Amino acid sequence: MSWLQRLRDLAGKRETAGLTPDTPDLRVVVTAFDPAVADSAALADAPGWTAAAPAVLTHHLSLPADRIAEAAAILAQDGYELREQERDGDRVRVHAVRVQVLDALHCAQERARMAGLAQRLGGDALGWDARQPGDSPTASA
Template sequence: MSWLRRLRDLAGKRETAGLTPDTPGLRIVARAFDPAVADSAVLGAASGWTADAPAVLTHHLSLPAGRLAEAAAILAQDGYELREQQPDGDRVLAHAVRVQVLDALHCAQERARMAGLAQRLGGDALGWDARQPGDSPTTSA
């Protein structure tokens, strides 16, 4: 493992201590399913989002059933867990989830990365949402 990756992993653990995708009481604080709306606009309108706190970032993907294992292996390299949700014809709706502190630049980069990955595998990236603890209102785009 490279020293850069170890450093990134340590930094990520500090930022996300205690929060997991399965933490009870998480509420959607931002969601982006319209590719015409910038991630900066989505986060700017997210009234329930706490900018300096970690969030569970969930990318919603539609992937060919036969490519799920490949997608999971690729996503795991960057700390994502791929969770199968339900079949959708010859595809499967899945969530790529990880905990991170959100900012517009990284949300946009990850959205583009998910779109590229899904396209290479014959699927689609439908959008993303972010969840944080508490009773936060939902913002959508």
């Protein structure tokens, strides 16, 4: 593991302490399913999003059933957990989930990365959403 990866891992642990994808009372604070809308615009238009707080980032993917294990292994390298949502024949809708602090640059990079991964595996990246606890400082704003 490179020193840069170790530094990112340490920063990620510091930023996301206590929040997991299964934390109760999470609410969707931002969605980005329209490829014509920049991630920065999606974040700017999300009044319930708390910029400095960690969020559960969920990428929605549609993948061939026989490529799920491969996708899970690739995504696990960057801290994503792949969760199966539903099967429709040989296609599976999945969520790639991890906790992180959101910013426009990293959301755009991850969206592009998910699109590339899905394409390589014969699938589609449908978009992403992010959830934060309902008691965040701007929840009532």
